[in-house]
């Protein structure tokens with residue numbers, strides 16, 4: 628069997644289960660993974676025979692695809708904004724929509740940094756500080772750390788599995804992140820160290836660096852706002868936003884395999900995470916800071932209105948499919 632036979636084989640076994648275009652992209656991912664080659668190299672070697680080791684893995688991959696397991700979990704990896712990331716069950720597979728959110732932030736912050744230019748740097752302007760709430764695999768935090776050089780990126784999640792994977796993905800991409808355990812739904816100010824679970828725990832890195840205009844603070848004080856020691860220039864989040872009631876109409880590979888905790892919200896309160904994020908951002912952003920969130924396409928106006936309670940300037944933006952998909956809010 629030669630490389631170019633893969634699509635034929637996948638089509639024979641998965642024909643009724645996946646649309647043609649998906650079979651084709653699965654074929655590409657499988658070939659890249661098995662051969663360790665970039666797509667252009669795979670294409671140049673299309674007539675090459677699979678070596679026994681490569682061939683022996685194909686049957687197992689197909690058996691799992693038949694059970695609707697996402698190809699990204701089967702291969703243990705995915706690509707996000709041009710970066711390779713590890714993924715595994717328990718942590719959400721990053722989506723194309725989220726790449727668009729990241730792209731918005733990188734372009735907006737990139738031009739701000741440029742406008743600041745040499746003068747800003749000469750004045751010793753502080754490093755851009757970014758917080759990702761609910762980092763999952765670390766996709767957003769890692770792409771921002773990579774493409775906003777000099778930024779200090781803090782990645783947070785309530786899930787230990789997510790924080791572990793974020794660390795692995797940061798290492799894989801040779802990037803440094805500050806990683807913290809954060810329960811964004813925990814009411815602020817009610818939880819003190821030594822009184823049960825602290826909503827914020829520093830796992831790795833340091834929340835504030837001495838000598839950068841901010842005082843070092845004990846780990847739990849990262850919750851302090853602009854009047855305290857830690858505040859951010861950018862807060863970003865892709866929180867859970869799919870109402871439970873939509874579960875029955877979703878693809879099996881999502882519902883059966885991806886973490887419920889990362890996807891779904893109660894039908895009677897679908898915006899609960901945005902309320903918590905808006906409130907947190909309102910008190911933790913620097914005066915010219917911005918908060919960016921991914922949203923449910925059918926809750927665009929409702930979510931924007933929620934942010935309008937906290938921020939003067941709220942923009943709703945569509946994704947490439949023309950659906951309301953993201954919001955940026957700031958005070959200015």
Ligand code: GLN
Nearest residue numbers: 865866867868869889890
């Ligand atoms: N966009 C994802 C999906 O459709 C949902 C991600 C999320 O809930 N944040 O599966």
